[in-house]
Amino acid sequence: MHVMLWLAEGTWEGCVDAAAPLIPADARVSLLYVVAEDVPHAAAAAAEGLMGRWRPRPGLTEQMAAEATASGEALVAAAAELLGRADAGQVIRRGRVEREVVQAAEAADLLVAARDGDRSRLGPHSLGPATRFVVDHAPCAVLLVWPDEAPDVDSIPPPPDGGHRHPHPPRPARGEPPPPPDRR
Amino acid sequence: MSGAATEVLAIVLLGATLVVAVVRPRGISEAVVAVPAAALVVALGILPLHVAVEEARSLGPTIGFLAAVLVLAGMAERDGLFAAAGTWMAAASRGRPVALLALVFVVGSTVTAILSLDATVVLLTPVVFATAARVRLRARPHVYACTHLANSASLLLPVSNLTNLLAYRASGLSFARFGAIMALPWLAAIAVEWLLLRRFFASDLVGRGVTDGGRRVAPPIYPVAVIALTLLGFFVTSIVHIDPAFAATAGAVALVVAAVRSGKASLRDVVRAVDVPFLAFVLALGLIVGAVSYRGLGNAVDQLVPHGASLWSLLALAALAAVLANAINNLPAVLLLLPAAAAGGAGPVMAVLIGVNTGPNLTYVGSLATMLWRRTLRRHEAEPPTSEFLRLGALTVPPVLLVATLALWLSLRVVG
Numbered sequence: 001m002h003v004m005l006w007l008a009e010g011t012w013e014g015c016v017d018a019a020a021p022l023i024p025a026d027a028r029v030s031l032l033y034v035v036a037e038d039v040p041h042a043a044a045a046a047a048e049g050l051m052g053r054w055r056p057r058p059g060l061t062e063q064m065a066a067e068a069t070a071s072g073e074a075l076v077a078a079a080a081e082l083l084g085r086a087d088a089g090q091v092i093r094r095g096r097v098e099r100e101v102v103q104a105a106e107a108a109d110l111l112v113a114a115r116d117g118d119r120s121r122l123g124p125h126s127l128g129p130a131t132r133f134v135v136d137h138a139p140c141a142v143l144l145v146w147p148d149e150a151p152d153v154d155s156i157p158p159p160p161d162g163g164h165r166h167p168h169p170p171r172p173a174r175g176e177p178p179p180p181p182d183r184r
Numbered sequence: 185m186s187g188a189a190t191e192v193l194a195i196v197l198l199g200a201t202l203v204v205a206v207v208r209p210r211g212i213s214e215a216v217v218a219v220p221a222a223a224l225v226v227a228l229g230i231l232p233l234h235v236a237v238e239e240a241r242s243l244g245p246t247i248g249f250l251a252a253v254l255v256l257a258g259m260a261e262r263d264g265l266f267a268a269a270g271t272w273m274a275a276a277s278r279g280r281p282v283a284l285l286a287l288v289f290v291v292g293s294t295v296t297a298i299l300s301l302d303a304t305v306v307l308l309t310p311v312v313f314a315t316a317a318r319v320r321l322r323a324r325p326h327v328y329a330c331t332h333l334a335n336s337a338s339l340l341l342p343v344s345n346l347t348n349l350l351a352y353r354a355s356g357l358s359f360a361r362f363g364a365i366m367a368l369p370w371l372a373a374i375a376v377e378w379l380l381l382r383r384f385f386a387s388d389l390v391g392r393g394v395t396d397g398g399r400r401v402a403p404p405i406y407p408v409a410v411i412a413l414t415l416l417g418f419f420v421t422s423i424v425h426i427d428p429a430f431a432a433t434a435g436a437v438a439l440v441v442a443a444v445r446s447g448k449a450s451l452r453d454v455v456r457a458v459d460v461p462f463l464a465f466v467l468a469l470g471l472i473v474g475a476v477s478y479r480g481l482g483n484a485v486d487q488l489v490p491h492g493a494s495l496w497s498l499l500a501l502a503a504l505a506a507v508l509a510n511a512i513n514n515l516p517a518v519l520l521l522l523p524a525a526a527a528g529g530a531g532p533v534m535a536v537l538i539g540v541n542t543g544p545n546l547t548y549v550g551s552l553a554t555m556l557w558r559r560t561l562r563r564h565e566a567e568p569p570t571s572e573f574l575r576l577g578a579l580t581v582p583p584v585l586l587v588a589t590l591a592l593w594l595s596l597r598v599v600g
Contacts, residue, residue: 009322010281010391039327042573043309046331064313071317117387128387129572147391 001027004091004108006101006134007079008033011114014147016082019112022143030089030108031079033072034100040064065094098133106139114147122155190230191479197221198472202513205465213461215468222468231475239474240467245429246349247463252432253343256414257303258457259439262448263407269295270311271401274319279393281321285382288312288326292333293374297344298415301334309334320393325385328576329377336377336542336584340370343418343432346466347518347540354526355533359422364599365534365592372591373542376584384576410438466515473519481520489524493531495593501525501532502589505539506581510547514540531596538588546581547574 003023005015023029040061047060069092076090093100105111113134117126127135135142201221205214226236260266269291277284292312296304309330316323338345341363342352352362382389417431443449449457477485489504490497501521508517518540525532 009320009393010388012391014391036322036324038572039323040313042331043305043313043327045573046305046309046334060310064310067314067317068323071320075320116390119390125386131387 001110002030002108003027003110003112004030004032004105005079005083005112006032006034006105006114007075008097008114008116009075011116011147012075012079013082015112015114015145016079018114018145018147019143020083028089029083029085029087030091031076031083032091032093032101032104033076034097034104035065035068035072035092035094036097037065037094038096040068069094098130098137101130101134102137102139105134108140110141110143111138112143112145114145116147119151122151187480190228191476191481193228194225194230194472194475194479195481197225198476198516201469201472202516205469213465215461215464218465218468218472222471225472225475231471231478235474235478236471239471242353243350243467243470245427246353247466249343249349249429249432250346250466251458251463252429252436253300254302254459254462255436255454255457256411256432256439257299257307258453259436259443259449260299260404260407260411261303261307262443262453263404263439264401265404265407265411266295266307266311268401268403269308270315270318271396272403273312274315274396277319277321277393279319279321279395281325281389281391281393282382284316284319284321284393285325285329285385285389288329289333289374289378292330293337293370296334296337297340297370298411300343301338301345304330304334304337319396322388325381325388328385328573329381332377332381332545332576332580333374335545336373336580336588337370338541339366339373339538339588341366341418342428345537345541347514348537350470350518351522351533351537354522355530357530358425359428360419361422361530361599363419365530365595366537368595368598369534369538369588369591373538373584373588376587377580380580380583381576384579406442407439410435469515470519473516477520477523485520486524486527489521489532491528491532493528493596495590498531498535498593499586499589501535502539502585505536506543506546506585507539509540509543514544531592534592534596535589538585538592542581542584542588545584546577 001024003019005019007015043064044061072092073090076092080086080088080090091104093104101111101113111134113131115126116128116131119126124132135144198221201214201218204212204217225231226233231239273284273287273291277287292304292308295308309327312326312330313323316326338348342348342359348362352359355362357365414431414435417434418428421428421431440449440454444451444454490500505517505521508521511517512520518536521536521540522533525536
């Protein structure tokens with residue numbers, strides 16, 4: 001079994017901690033970090049808008065991408081240490097984050113990703129746009145972990161009609177149409 | 185030549201000048217086409233000589249002022265001012281993403297207001313990128329904040345944006361009065377950007393990075409002191425009715441002398457920082473736009489521009505300026521709109537500035553430039569801008585325009 005951990009700043013430690021007890025001892029592990037290339041491009045594009053004054057230094061975009069790569073390598077190395085798996089493969093890719101993750105996950109049986117969205121209002125927004133894309137398009141099973149403590153079931157607000165229904169309605173029997181979803 | 189033919193020729197020359205300025209084929213200076221085009225405009229009589237001289241005379245001090253600010257920022261960078269700002273932000277954020285974003289807002293708005301948006305885009309943004317990597321936080325919100333603030337936070341002072349310098353001359357306001365009127369719109373624009381960027385990038389502002397307890401770099405006291413004194417000088421000179429360009433020049437000279445004496449910069453570096461081709465480009469662009477205005481488009485603009493200082497006409501003017509800045513880039517946009525706006529006094533001029541300064545966030549750099557830029561990028565096999573940046577622009581520009589113009593309207597009633 002090949003388990004791939006997608007690591008990003010801010011959530012990588014939680015991702016490693018949550019995944020560590022769940023990874024089989026004999027599984028092959030790789031640690032993935034993607035350098036977002038659009039960010040240096042955005043910085044360079046802003047300089048283009050200055051109509052010629054202050055020519056951006058040649059190679060600035062490349063220099064920023066190189067800095068980001070070095071920082072990603074350090075992050076992945078730190079994650080390997082935290083995981084206690086010196087044998088873990090370290091994969092650094094460059095490009096559009098969500099697409100690179102999906103591409104990389106082709107080689108894996110299980111992709112571990114951390115939720116990185118808005119934790120104050122759980123729901124669709126608890127996944128950031130890149131994570132959402134990865135969950136929707138991953139070519140393998142995805143294990144979604146909370147980067148810190150998992151929320152309590154009580155954090156789900158009561159349904160709008162007063163809360164007399166069970167928060168998790170029983171599954172419909174096979175053949176029956178599913179009930180309309182609860183609108184939160 | 186007939187009136188229509190001269191008008192068409194002037195517009196063609198303006199278009200060629202703008203395209204070359206954006207594409208810069210083989211890295212040639214934007215002045216290479218602009219200066220001959222301006223000479224042609226005068227030689228063919230499209231812009232009469234006496235009008236050209238008058239135009240050049242009014243642009244001259246502005247260009248001197250710009251040169252001084254360019255040198256001030258360039259020399260401050262050599263003294264390590266921006267690197268020190270990065271170190272300070274890394275340490276003060278203590279690995280907290282929202283704290284780092286707040287620091288980027290403070291530093292970015294201050295640098296933009298005092299040393300111009302150019303300094304934020306070219307000198308501060310790479311430092312912010314490196315800082316985020318250093319404290320192991322996602323760079324995206326911080327870098328995008330820099331690029332947005334370079335535009336939105338360039339409302340405060342005449343030196344914050346070249347468009348402001350041009351408008352400052354046209355408005356006849358003093359430096360201090362300009363700042364007093366624009367203080368509220370400036371703060372309003374920054375506040376709106378803060379609220380929207382925090383929400384937009386919520387998923388990138390998670391977790392905690394590392395605390396950067398390492399290298400402590402002492403802030404470079406000399407450039408900070410010179411810049412602070414120069415800023416003070418802007419207000420003092422304006423109160424005693426001396427051109428604040430002198431304060432900028434004094435500050436630039438103080439940094440240049442120190443840098444050359446300590447061997448941090450050669451005279452060649454100083455000449456490069458002055459950027460003579462760019463100054464020539466601004467002068468030439470002013471003359472070409474002058475010709476386009478003179479040959480009839482000025483009247484058309486005058487009829488299009490809403491007059492008066494009511495809230496509605498200020499809003500309409502700001503929106504028009506934002507659209508024009510995105511259509512043809514903000515520099516020619518402000519040159520075209522200023523004569524008509526200046527007739528209505530300070531309020532309309534400031535509304536034009538809100539439009540041309542904050543508007544470019546809508547399409548990266550103005551749509552003409554965006555298209556050309558995309559083409560240039562494809563040639564270099566790099567990726568075009570993501571839809572994310574465009575969505576962010578569409579989300580922030582309308583509310584920033586609205587709230588800043590509202591603040592301007594209030595400010596005009598209080599400051600007058």
